[in-house]
Structures are given as structure tokens and as C-alpha cells.
Amino acid sequence: MNAPVRTPAAVTALDLTVNGRAVSRAVKPRTHLADFLREDLNLTGTHLGCEHGVCGACTVLLDGEPARSCLTFAAVCSGASVTTIEGLDDDELTAELRAAFTREHALQCGFCTPGMLVAARDLALRLPEPDERRIRVGLAGNLCRCTGYLGIVRAIQSVIAERRGRGVAPAAGERPLGSVGAHVGSERAAISRAADRTAAERSSPAVAVSEFVPxxxxxxxxxxxxxxxxxxxxxxxxxAVADCLPGAFVEATPSPERIEGGIRVKLGPIAAAFRGAASVSRDEADRAGRILGAGADGRSGAQGEIRYRVIDDATPGISEVVLTVGYTLKGPLAQFGRPGLVRDVAGRLTADFARNLEDRLAGRDVPEDRGSQSSGLNPLRLVTGLLFGRLSSWLRRVRSRSSR
Incomplete structure (x- = not known):
């Protein structure tokens, strides 16, 4: 009997630069860059963790930009420049970061460290100042199971502060983005990025939710x-209104009808910022208004509408504010979006907002722990307060019944 004929697997010619050295290989089309670096080139400093692009352990530089090598096919990198952690051995900035990581105890098992250093180097090049929030956002794609991130953040902060103190300016201009191996600095890529920005402006959240149904x-x-x-x-x-709302901030007001900003949320050591845009309209005759917007934190998104009306109370000098709030939550945040819970939390948030409004109108400073200058909106604190409030109410009812 004749043996079955085996068709050789198709291969693709790959020519690229790895750590400054020209490399030519034949690879299978579905070979990932991480496997190619580790198995073909023996560059095992690029670690494989989740292999889903989540943990960031496989992060390398592609055309100078951090990228996930576990999700990138090696074949599409032809013509690109790849830098792994080994290629940064003699890099001055990486040396500063390694020393800072050691000084601040920013590593334990070390598995995440190669990818973390690549991401940290990018932040140290770009950020104008050692802003903890922006550093944490920049590290959101690099997971560490050991350190709790505090030492990592401090290490990066110290390097940025030292470099800016020495007069080393951040990388100028907007960071170029593009597909792997696309030579993103080219004129063609610049035209493409300009077109992408124009399209993004046309589909801004404030416009996209104009027909929003909560x-x-x-x-x-x-x-x-x-x-x-x-x-x-x-x-x-x-x-002024944002100053009165815990966690809220305004970054820009391009026009009286449009605002850009968001709200900071803090749960223990975890902090996030939902950023977006909103349209604002007011009816002077009815003392009414509407704020309609949308925002996201990268994984979760929210769309919302607040309609407000200010009316005279029966008591002279007192006014009543009526708020109608509509919302839609998407992503992981949606699991906390049960109407009853949101309504209760909003009630406690509104109480803080009302007190802050009165302080502002009276010319008094808004207390730091209640205003937007606080570390952020703390839903955990609000929910805990709710639970204690409900428990106290239940105990009062029990005592009342037992005393009868």
C-alpha cells in the first residue's frame, strides 16, 4: 500500500530587525512573535503568561512602540524593528528603571518584570510629570500577582522626576500609532492617523448619544x-458644579454646550477614571436643563442623562431641585448597575452634592473629602454607609416592637 502523501506546511519569508540585528527566517504563517523570539532566537526574556494579550508579560517594542508579542503573528512583522528586554541591556533609561525597581522593591518573582520594564520605559519617555494616576492607567495592561503595584509606581515616578529634574523633556508630539510593521512614522501613516482623528471627532460621545434611551x-x-x-x-x-460632585472633574469646555471630563472612582488601592464628553442645554424660562453624555474607562462604558429643574419651595428663600437620572451601563461595570443599588448610592451621593452646593453658594470652601478634589468617588464607602444605615433602621424597628 502506498504511504499517504504529506503536503509540507506553508512557510513565509520573514526579514526583520531584532535588537539591532538583521534576522531572516522562514516561519509558519500562524507562528506568534513571542514563540518566534523564544524558540527560534532563544530570547527567553520575553515571557508567556496568559497568551491572550491580558497580562502584558510578553510586551516588546515594535517600531518603538509597546506591543503584545503573544497576539502578534511573526509573519506580519516583516520589515519591522523589534526590541526585546535583552535589547535594552545597554539602554540608559532602562538601567535607571532597573535600579529604581530594585530600590523600591518593585519586583518579587520577576515573571512580569520584563514586560513591566518595557511599559515603564515608554511611560518614562512620554509623561511630562510623575502623575500617579496616569502611570497606573499606563500600566493597566501589565499585571503583577506579587507586589501590589505600589513599588512599581513609586519606581517609575522617581525616574520620571529625576529625568525631568535633569532637564530631560518628554517625547515631543503625539505618539504615533499604527499596525505592527506598518512603519508608523511614514507620511502615509500620518495621513491615516489624521483621518482617524477626524472620524473620532465626528462620532464623539456627546453627539453619538443624542437619541439616547436609558x-x-x-x-x-x-x-x-x-x-x-x-x-x-x-x-x-x-x-463649579463639578467641584461639588465627589470625584467629578472637567478637563475642557470647548463651547458652552459641550464639556469634556469625567469622574474618578476609587475602591481601596484600585483607582479608575471614566472619561468622556457631554452636551449641555438650559431653559432659562423654566429654570431647567439637561446634561447628556457618555464615558468609558477602557473596559466599561456608561451613557447617562440628567434632567434637572429648580423650583421655588413653599418656604421663602428655599429652592427644590428635581433630578431625573437615566443611565445605561456596559462591560464589567454593569454587574453593579442594579437599579435599586444605583438609586440608593445616588441618594447618598446627592446628599453630599446638596451640602456642597450650599457651601459654594454661601462662599464657603467645599470640604476636601466631599468635593471633586478628593481622591475620587468611593462607591464602597457609600454602599457601606447604606448598609449601616439600613442596619440601624432595622435595629430601631426591632427595639420599637420589643418595647410594646
Whole structure:
């Protein structure tokens, strides 16, 4: 009997530069860059962890930009320049980061460290100042199971501070982005990026949700010990309103009808910032307004609408604010979006907001732990307060029944 004929697997010619050295190989089309570096070139400093592009242990530089080598096919890197952790042995900035990681105890088992150093180097090149929030956001794609990140963040902060103190300026201009091996610095890529930015501006969240239909809606009411016209006038100053809302911040006001900003959320050592844009409209005659916007933190997204109306209370000098809130949550955040929980948390948040409004109208400083200058909105604290409040209410009812 004749043996079956085996068709040789197709291969692709690959020519690229790895750590400054020209490399030519024949690879199978589905070979990942990480496997090619480790198995063909014996560059085992590139670690494989999740192999889903989540943990960041496989991060290398492609055309000077951090990229996941476990998700990148080697064949598409032809013509690209690849730098692994081994290629950074003589890099001055990487040497500073290695020393800082040692000094700040920023590594334990060391498995994540190669990818972490590649990401840290990129941050040290780009960030104008050692901003902890921006560093944590920049490291969001690099997971560490040992250190808790505090030492890593401090190490990067110290290197950035030292470099800026020596007069080393951050990398100028917007960081070029593009597909792997696309030579992103080319004129063609620049034209493509300009087109992408134009398209993004046309589809900004404030415009995209103009016909927004919320998944959930609820109403909140509170009173303020100031005349309705004063309260409504303050609502017209979006920065002043943001100062009164815990965790909120405004980054830009391109026009009276549009704001850009977000809200910072802090749960223990974990901090995130939801950034987006919103459209603002006001009806002076009815003392009413509407804020419609959308934002995201990279994994979760939210769309929301706040309609407000300021009316005169029966008591002179007192006004009532009626808020109608509609929202839709997407991503992991949606698991915390049960209407009852959101309504209860919003009630406690509204109470802080009302007190801050009164302080602002009275010319008093908003307490740091209640204003937007705090470390961020803390849902855990709000929910804990709710639970204690409900427990106290239940105990009072039990005592009342037992005393009868």
C-alpha cells in the first residue's frame, strides 16, 4: 500500500530587525512573535503568561512602540524593528528603571518584570510629570500577582522626576500609532492617523448619544437654602458644579454646550477614571436643563442623562431641585448597575452634592473629602454607609416592637 502523501506546511519569508540585528527566517504563517523570539532566537526574556494579550508579560517594542508579542503573528512583522528586554541591556533609561525597581522593591518573582520594564520605559519617555494616576492607567495592561503595584509606581515616578529634574523633556508630539510593521512614522501613516482623528471627532460621545434611551431611570429631589434663581445660576457654571460632585472633574469646555471630563472612582488601592464628553442645554424660562453624555474607562462604558429643574419651595428663600437620572451601563461595570443599588448610592451621593452646593453658594470652601478634589468617588464607602444605615433602621424597628 502506498504511504499517504504529506503536503509540507506553508512557510513565509520573514526579514526583520531584532535588537539591532538583521534576522531572516522562514516561519509558519500562524507562528506568534513571542514563540518566534523564544524558540527560534532563544530570547527567553520575553515571557508567556496568559497568551491572550491580558497580562502584558510578553510586551516588546515594535517600531518603538509597546506591543503584545503573544497576539502578534511573526509573519506580519516583516520589515519591522523589534526590541526585546535583552535589547535594552545597554539602554540608559532602562538601567535607571532597573535600579529604581530594585530600590523600591518593585519586583518579587520577576515573571512580569520584563514586560513591566518595557511599559515603564515608554511611560518614562512620554509623561511630562510623575502623575500617579496616569502611570497606573499606563500600566493597566501589565499585571503583577506579587507586589501590589505600589513599588512599581513609586519606581517609575522617581525616574520620571529625576529625568525631568535633569532637564530631560518628554517625547515631543503625539505618539504615533499604527499596525505592527506598518512603519508608523511614514507620511502615509500620518495621513491615516489624521483621518482617524477626524472620524473620532465626528462620532464623539456627546453627539453619538443624542437619541439616547436609558435602560434605567429614577428621580431624586433635594432642597437648598438659597433662592431658586441663585441655584439655577450656579448650575450654569459646569466647573463649579463639578467641584461639588465627589470625584467629578472637567478637563475642557470647548463651547458652552459641550464639556469634556469625567469622574474618578476609587475602591481601596484600585483607582479608575471614566472619561468622556457631554452636551449641555438650559431653559432659562423654566429654570431647567439637561446634561447628556457618555464615558468609558477602557473596559466599561456608561451613557447617562440628567434632567434637572429648580423650583421655588413653599418656604421663602428655599429652592427644590428635581433630578431625573437615566443611565445605561456596559462591560464589567454593569454587574453593579442594579437599579435599586444605583438609586440608593445616588441618594447618598446627592446628599453630599446638596451640602456642597450650599457651601459654594454661601462662599464657603467645599470640604476636601466631599468635593471633586478628593481622591475620587468611593462607591464602597457609600454602599457601606447604606448598609449601616439600613442596619440601624432595622435595629430601631426591632427595639420599637420589643418595647410594646
Amino acid at each position: 435602560a434605567h431611570t429614577f428621580e431624586q429631589r433635594f432642597t437648598v437654602a438659597f433662592p431658586a434663581e441663585d441655584v439655577f445660576a450656579l448650575f450654569g457654571d459646569v466647573r
